[in-house]
Amino acid sequence: AQKITQTQPGMFVQEKEAVTLDCTYDTSDQSYGLFWYKQPSSGEMIFLIYQGSYDEQNATEGRYSLNFQKARKSANLVISASQLGDSAMYFCAIPEDCSNDYKLSFGAGTTVTVRA
Amino acid sequence: GAGVSQSPSNKVTEKGKDVELRCDPISGHTALYWYRQSLGQGLEFLIYFQGNSAPDKSGLPSDRFSAERTGGSVSTLTIQRTQQEDSAVYLCASSFGGRVAGELFFGEGSRLTVL
Numbered sequence: 542a543q544k545i546t547q548t549q550p551g552m553f554v555q556e557k558e559a560v561t562l563d564c565t566y567d568t569s570d571q572s573y574g575l576f577w578y579k580q581p582s583s584g585e586m587i588f589l590i591y592q593g594s595y596d597e598q599n600a601t602e603g604r605y606s607l608n609f610q611k612a613r614k615s616a617n618l619v620i621s622a623s624q625l626g627d628s629a630m631y632f633c634a635i636p637e638d639c640s641n642d643y644k645l646s647f648g649a650g651t652t653v654t655v656r657a
Numbered sequence: 658g659a660g661v662s663q664s665p666s667n668k669v670t671e672k673g674k675d676v677e678l679r680c681d682p683i684s685g686h687t688a689l690y691w692y693r694q695s696l697g698q699g700l701e702f703l704i705y706f707q708g709n710s711a712p713d714k715s716g717l718p719s720d721r722f723s724a725e726r727t728g729g730s731v732s733t734l735t736i737q738r739t740q741q742e743d744s745a746v747y748l749c750a751s752s753f754g755g756r757v758a759g760e761l762f763f764g765e766g767s768r769l770t771v772l
Contacts, residue, residue, distance in 0.1 A: 545699070578763075584746060585660075586700075586763035632699055643688065643707070644716070645761070647699035 545633055547648035554623045555656050561608070562618040562651045564633035570594075573635055575609070575616045576645065581629040589631075592616065623655045659683070661764035663749050669770045670739055678734045678767045682751030689732050690750040690761065691724060700748065706732065707754050739771045 544567040554560040566575065577589045592600040592607045600607045608617040620627055630650045636642035662681040670676050682689050691703040702716040706726040717723070721740075726732040736743055746768045750761040 576760075584748075584766045584768075586748065586750070586761070588760045588762075591760070634700075637702070641713070643690070643705050644702045644713070645700070646702075647692075649697075649699045 545635055545646050545648035547633060547651050549651045550649075551652040551654070553654050553656060554620075554627075556625060557622055559619060559621045560623055560653060562620070562631050562633075562653070563615070564617060564648060565613070565615050566633075566635050567614060568635060568638075570636075570639045572639060574642075575607070576634045577605070577607070577616075577618045578632045578634065578647075579627075579629045580632065580650070581626075586632070590618070620653070623653075625655050625657060628653060628655045661749055661751055661762050663747075663764035663767050665767055666765065667768045667770075669772065671772050672741060673738055675735065675737045676739055676769060678736075678747050678749075678769070680732045680734070680749030680751075680764060682730065682732070682749070683762055684730075685753075686751035686762070687729065687754035688752045689726055690752075691732070691734050692748045692750065694746045694748055694766070696745070703734070703747075736769075739769075741771045744769055744771045 546565045574593045576591050578586045590602045590605045604621045606619045630652050632647045632650045634645040634647045637644040664679045687708045689706040692700040694700050704724045705713040721737045724734045746766040748766045750763040752761050
């Protein structure tokens, strides 16, 4: 199984500032994808952004962007112009392996608190 | 509703009792997943259904856990003879399916507390 590491258990960020959430992974697959999900206090996991290892350019979705560094096996999430509604837990995830790509392995998550 | 619906949202039970958790996926989604989230942890894969194919049950932690999906839609996760370590949030998700990991749409989860 893949191993996902999120080293920051909690982070505080000032409203309107950017925050970077770290994610490193361990995989032997050559082709894989990486996901980021947000989990607000309601408990529902919300898909944010995805990038495939074969994509040349880093993915962006609105205020979310991925800083994907394949050689370092790192895929950090950058949230720009933080809003109070961004306060939540954030999880990165990767398929367990290419033959079971419907099975996602999730990191332990990072709690983000946005301060006014 | 338009999203994944789970019930009950909260369940408190006594050790040794059986519980059933229900998931109603988004209409038209062929793939359905159950994950478990223990307090302060990431998600742990439990089981995957895709269309009429045999489910992948490899994540079920013990034979006390079972799940079925009737008519390719609603799924029920059953935990028999519950133990305190079963306390967690059980999250259901659905997707358009296929073997390529696409966006999963999650429900709000069923929080199980075993006393």
